[in-house]
Amino acid sequence: MNLTVNVVEENEKSVLNVSGEIDAYTAPKLKESLLPLTKKEKNKVEVNLENVTYMDSTGLGVFVSALKSTKENNSTLTLLNLQDRVLRIFKITGLDEVITIRAAIRGGNE
């Protein structure tokens, strides 16, 4: 299964639309697109995970390093529209308390 990532740049905001599965094989692709965005000073990065059907712990690793990078660069990271299976692993790992997640909001980010 593949992963597609596309970036939409808006005013002071970058939206990353991700779809597919995030695992050990596809995570590097996500990291390549996501990390540079968080390195832009004061950038607001939103990741739309609406079409992500599966994510394993390697995917969490990508978001953790993105989170650390936002702290170093005064940027922000928000995850949007997570499917239940994906949201579950953020909850189990406690990462939902350190990463901003807006799970239930649908539409408006397309």
Next chain:
Amino acid sequence: MCHFHRTFWTTSVNKKILPVIWLLGGIEMEELIKLHAATYKELLKNYVDTQDERALYGVEKVTKAFIKENILPEEIVNLHIDAMEEVSTKLNKDYKHSMNFLLEAMISYGLAMQEIQMLREEKHVLESEISVAASMQETLLGTTKPSIEGLDIGIVSVPAHQMNGDYHHFIKGKDGSLGIAIADVIGKGIPAALCMSMIKYAMDSYPEESMSPKSILKNLNRVVERNVDPSMFITMCYAQYLPSEQKLRYSSAGHEPGYYYNAKNDTFKEIDAKGLVLGVSPDSEYSEYELVIEKNDMIILLTDGVTECRDGERFIESQEVLSIIRKYAYLPAQEMVDNVYKHFERLQDFQLRDDFTLLILRKKV
């Protein structure tokens, strides 16, 4: 032009191939190649004369032998050119030019083949290094399943690849308590395995009885946060069984929740524990929880390799894991975990995507 090419390639090919031949077994190998070359010529002559299919079958065998001896494709074309000179006197100029053209075209294939050969050798070296590392890891991280009066323990831990990123450890306290750690490094393979050694040695350095689950996790979190790559972190559940009080005290750092089986009501309940994974935030605090354990109750701890395994495209849900545990619950704990693993291993399209660790404790009295 055409002559220049042929001489050029014959010599350069010899230079390349000779050291290989010597390495592989000296003169004998050289003789063998000559023999195969002669067979090739014979078969070719036979085929040109008769178009007998047996010659085609024969050349297939010779080619396989050439491959074994690392003969490059351009050398075979070269051999073919020489052989044709002997086989037929009717070769025209265009044919000869075309064969030199083909020779040139084969060179890249030859280079690619040599590269594959080299990669194969390198892979072999790496594989044996990894297997040394894997057995070293086993020694370093080894833990013995303790025998504790009144407690039946079963553990199975299977790596998805050579090295295991899961970790479990038993620490028997002088007061009769039992400490159990189960952990999963995020990130797979060798870096994960190396990281586990760090955890183990950090834990070994803590004075055993003075530490409660929550302070063990708090301390480990600091170690991990300072020492690992930002994209790596560890989930861990640390539990302490206190036989004198019939209690299990535990804390979790973002670890896949385990299950508590209540024998009296015959029910499974998810072991609820909140806590951030190790290595993300330097000052995480962990909560501590308690469970009262009675006769025949079970504690089931696992890693997400268990709940993340798939049968083809289908995920195995935790309810399914529990129903399998229930199925084998009449067995001693070790046989239970072995059978649960075997059950999943037998599924037709089962693929272990992550390391798999399952630990069961049952209070016998």
